[in-house]
Amino acid sequence: RKEVEQDPGPFNVPEGATVAFNCTYSNSASQSFFWYRQDCRKEPKLLMSVYSSGNEDGRFTAQLNRASQYISLLIRDSKLSDSATYLCVVNRGGGGKLIFGQGTELSVKP
Amino acid sequence: NAGVTQTPKFQVLKTGQSMTLQCAQDMNHEYMSWYRQDPGMGLRLIHYSVGAGITDQGEVPNGYNVSRSTTEDFPLRLLSAAPSQTSVYFCASSYPLGQGGAEAFFGQGTRLTVV
Numbered sequence: 001r002k003e004v005e006q007d008p009g010p011f012n013v014p015e016g017a018t019v020a021f022n023c024t025y026s027n028s029a030s031q032s033f034f035w036y037r038q039d040c041r042k043e044p045k046l047l048m049s050v051y052s053s054g055n056e057d058g059r060f061t062a063q064l065n066r067a068s069q070y071i072s073l074l075i076r077d078s079k080l081s082d083s084a085t086y087l088c089v090v091n092r093g094g095g096g097k098l099i100f101g102q103g104t105e106l107s108v109k110p
Numbered sequence: 111n112a113g114v115t116q117t118p119k120f121q122v123l124k125t126g127q128s129m130t131l132q133c134a135q136d137m138n139h140e141y142m143s144w145y146r147q148d149p150g151m152g153l154r155l156i157h158y159s160v161g162a163g164i165t166d167q168g169e170v171p172n173g174y175n176v177s178r179s180t181t182e183d184f185p186l187r188l189l190s191a192a193p194s195q196t197s198v199y200f201c202a203s204s205y206p207l208g209q210g211g212a213e214a215f216f217g218q219g220t221r222l223t224v225v
Contacts, residue, residue: 004152034213043200043216044153087152097143097168098202098214102152 003027003099006088010105017078021104023071023088030099032091033064035073037084038103044087047073078108112136116201116217123191123224131186131220133201141204142184143214146170146197153200159184191224198222 006023013019025033033050048055050062050071061074071088088101117132135142143158145168155168159178173195175187184203188195198221202214 041147041198041219043218044214045216046213049213097155097158098153098204099155100145100153102150 001026002102004088004090004101006086006101006104008104009085010107012107012109013078014109015078015080017108018074018076019078019106020075021073021086021088021106023073023101025069025071025088025090025099027090027092027099028069030069030090030092033071034089034091034098035060035062035071036087036089036100038087039084044100047086075106078106080108080110082106083108114201114203114215114217116199116220118220119218120221121223123188123222125191125193125224127191129188129191131188131199131201131222133184133186133217134182135184135203135215136182137203137205137215138181139203139205139215140181142178143168143202143204144174144176144184144186145200145202146195147200147219148197156186156199188222193224196222196224 004025035047036044037047038044050064054063059076063072085103085105087103090099114135144156145153147153154170157176159165198219201217204214
């Protein structure tokens, strides 16, 4: 079993839709959590960090449930430009040692 | 702002050849790491470093060596290339982001093919 697992993709949604991605992690010692975005095999870029209290950045909302070891990302009012692969990422503790999920591909259609 | 610079961007090697992938960052980040990305596998950690002179293995270290003589540079050496090492390689650097976390900045990647 992979240490970080994500919903299988791809997700194909129309513009304006709300889409949710889920992620689970197996190592309870994990300390920090992130969502990264990757376009067409380019380098991953940080979308947002994820905190236990939940956090929102415009149309994006991230949630963390430490008890269930579960992370989510909600995208509201999807845009064509949201089409990308979304990577769930966990840091086990300092050192920049990030563990990535396999990614979920999102395709937003007109 | 250069950020994280990887060279080369593309490389074709013959089985058994050796080469070094270069990675340099100008953000004075303590942490640097190398990942490989294969279809359907996400990014897997090869080696990482928490500072000059300190390196450690990640998930898939076999066939690769690293060293960190300066804060800025973290080269990845393939000792004897194999077709299984055909992949896209990303270098990343990061700084601590509270609570033990570290936001990572990635280079543009090196697409390596071993024939």
